[in-house]
Amino acid sequence: MATLDLVLVLVVAVVVSSWLGRLLPLVATPLIQIALGAAMGRLGVDAVRIDPELFFVLFLPPLLFLDGWRFSGRELLQRAGPIASLAIGLVLVTVLCVGPALAALMPGLPLVATLALVAVLSPTDAIAGIALLRGVPLARRILRIVEGEALLNDASALICLHFVLLLGSAMAPTGPTLLAQLAWVGGGGLAIGTGVAMVLLSVKNAVSARLGETTATQILISLLMPYAAYHAAVALGASGILAPVAAGMVMGRWELGGTALPLTRLRRAAFWETLEFTLNGVIFVLLGEQLPRIVAQAAADLPANGLAGAWRLVLVTLVAWAALTLIRLAWVTAMALWHDRRQLRGACTRVRVLTILAMTFSGVRGAVTLAAALALPIVLPDGATFPSRNLVVAAAAGVILTSLVIANIALPLLARRIAAAATEGDDDTLRAARLRAAAAAMAAVEHAAEQRGGRADGEGQPWDEASATILSSYRARLDRLGASAGAAGAGDGREAAERDLRIAALHAERAEVAAMVAERLIDDETARLLLRELDGQEAALDY
Numbered sequence: 001m002a003t004l005d006l007v008l009v010l011v012v013a014v015v016v017s018s019w020l021g022r023l024l025p026l027v028a029t030p031l032i033q034i035a036l037g038a039a040m041g042r043l044g045v046d047a048v049r050i051d052p053e054l055f056f057v058l059f060l061p062p063l064l065f066l067d068g069w070r071f072s073g074r075e076l077l078q079r080a081g082p083i084a085s086l087a088i089g090l091v092l093v094t095v096l097c098v099g100p101a102l103a104a105l106m107p108g109l110p111l112v113a114t115l116a117l118v119a120v121l122s123p124t125d126a127i128a129g130i131a132l133l134r135g136v137p138l139a140r141r142i143l144r145i146v147e148g149e150a151l152l153n154d155a156s157a158l159i160c161l162h163f164v165l166l167l168g169s170a171m172a173p174t175g176p177t178l179l180a181q182l183a184w185v186g187g188g189g190l191a192i193g194t195g196v197a198m199v200l201l202s203v204k205n206a207v208s209a210r211l212g213e214t215t216a217t218q219i220l221i222s223l224l225m226p227y228a229a230y231h232a233a234v235a236l237g238a239s240g241i242l243a244p245v246a247a248g249m250v251m252g253r254w255e256l257g258g259t260a261l262p263l264t265r266l267r268r269a270a271f272w273e274t275l276e277f278t279l280n281g282v283i284f285v286l287l288g289e290q291l292p293r294i295v296a297q298a299a300a301d302l303p304a305n306g307l308a309g310a311w312r313l314v315l316v317t318l319v320a321w322a323a324l325t326l327i328r329l330a331w332v333t334a335m336a337l338w339h340d341r342r343q344l345r346g347a348c349t350r351v352r353v354l355t356i357l358a359m360t361f362s363g364v365r366g367a368v369t370l371a372a373a374l375a376l377p378i379v380l381p382d383g384a385t386f387p388s389r390n391l392v393v394a395a396a397a398g399v400i401l402t403s404l405v406i407a408n409i410a411l412p413l414l415a416r417r418i419a420a421a422a423t424e425g426d427d428d429t430l431r432a433a434r435l436r437a438a439a440a441a442m443a444a445v446e447h448a449a450e451q452r453g454g455r456a457d458g459e460g461q462p463w464d465e466a467s468a469t470i471l472s473s474y475r476a477r478l479d480r481l482g483a484s485a486g487a488a489g490a491g492d493g494r495e496a497a498e499r500d501l502r503i504a505a506l507h508a509e510r511a512e513v514a515a516m517v518a519e520r521l522i523d524d525e526t527a528r529l530l531l532r533e534l535d536g537q538e539a540a541l542d543y
């Protein structure tokens with residue numbers, strides 16, 4: 001089958017998976033996509049030949065860039081301890097403990113193979129995990145920690161994989177050389193990604209200021225940014241994983257400044273949401289399509305690995321999943337006890353235990369794990385053949401499938417048993433932000449109306465009438481939000497005057513949102529929600 005036809009078939013499968021997900025709400029969408037991929041193989045779709053290096057470069061930079069884009073720097077600072085504990089500490093402990101344990105339990109598997117397997121299994125899936133947690137009434141703090149972990153552990157796990165492959169070859173660095181290389185890979189990747197993003201954004205802003213802004217061009221620049229950061233970092237020997245993450249964080253911070261046109265932000269957000277869903281969906285569909293072949297190749301390699309019988313592949317998968325789950329359970333429990341050392345009794349103790357279990361089972365493996373597994377090199381850096389590669393890929397695919405199935409069953413059961421958890425004032429924070437933005441908008445409208453209205457020649461009358469109409473709508477909003485703004489005026493104004501005043505009000509609201517972010521009164525997620533609402537209102541004025 002031609003490449004174009006194959007791409008179209010994969011995209012159609014992703015679309016169908018979305019429809020089936022709505023028809024089967026109790027089944028996680030990745031499971032449906034895996035099943036569709038398996039069906040594709042049964043229906044005679046030509047086998048997909050995956051180039052590991054191309055697969056890695058094509059899928060991972062944009063997904064990691066989007067992770068960084070969405071991540072809130074304020075959330076990172078507020079919850080740096082638990083997020084770093086899970087995203088870095090748990091990954092390192094998992095690789096160093098589970099990898100050698102699997103090698104000891106499975107003598108036929110080389111240590112480099114088990115370490116690589118655990119490294120690709122360490123990152124959790126942000127999209128699947130958060131989607132499965134939506135029905136679980138957890139505190140906002142817990143959800144943010146789980147999300148922050150999933151957004152950051154991709155980079156730490158893939159850096160671990162990079163050094164596992166180096167240490168498994170004859171070219172492995174030692175001593176100070178290893179530490180220097182580690183510092184450059186990590187710090188250099190962050191610095192290069194940040195620098196690339198700042199340069200591209202500066203050039204883009206300068207060109208837009210001179211020639212005007214084109215929405216399509218802005219979207220294409222955002223698409224090119226993760227690949228530019230990745231290739232620049234790889235060319236300089238730094239981390240091609242951290243560079244897109246850093247570029248994404250710069251992009252997210254720049255976007256909150258509100259320099260782009262509202263329509264550009266809306267369309268760019270829609271584009272990236274579509275791209276994310278498509279890439280993740282294609283990865284899971286490919287997993288389903290590749291799974292029978294992966295298992296067959298791994299089973300054929302089992303005798304060479306000293307493992308008698310294909311059932312050992314199932315054993316490796318189950319042992320790896322159980323080890324990952326148990327060490328995650330122990331780590332989350334220790335972290336929870338460290339956070340709150342008070343002895344909890346009765347219902348509170350039950351809620352705490354169920355919350356720990358929910359955090360444990362939410363650590364599903366997904367797109368990044370599969371992309372890293374399929375992208376494992378056929379040869380090590382020194383030219384030697386990667387040992388037991390097929391078995392590692394098959395075990396990784398099995399753990400992904402197992403974690404998704406178990407989480408799809410366990411989390412809904414836990415959701416029914418968790419009584420009520422604190423929401424930490426999410427609604428109050430959002431309402432207070434809207435109140436402050438609305439007050440700033442009213443002040444801007446009154447100021448603009450005073451400048452244009454109140455003239456003796458009668459030309460100011462439309463502006464007075466328009467301001468009365470707009471102020472009426474804002475006072476009604478304040479009343480709905482529970483604030484008293486006095487009596488509302490009414491009247492009809494001219495369309496042009498009303499539009500200009502509404503735009504002035506929206507600009508004032510947007511500036512107030514940026515000020516609240518700078519004052520750390522709201523987090524980045526709340527700011528993006530408010531900005532999207534304002535962008536939608538301003539874009540609607542143009543139609």
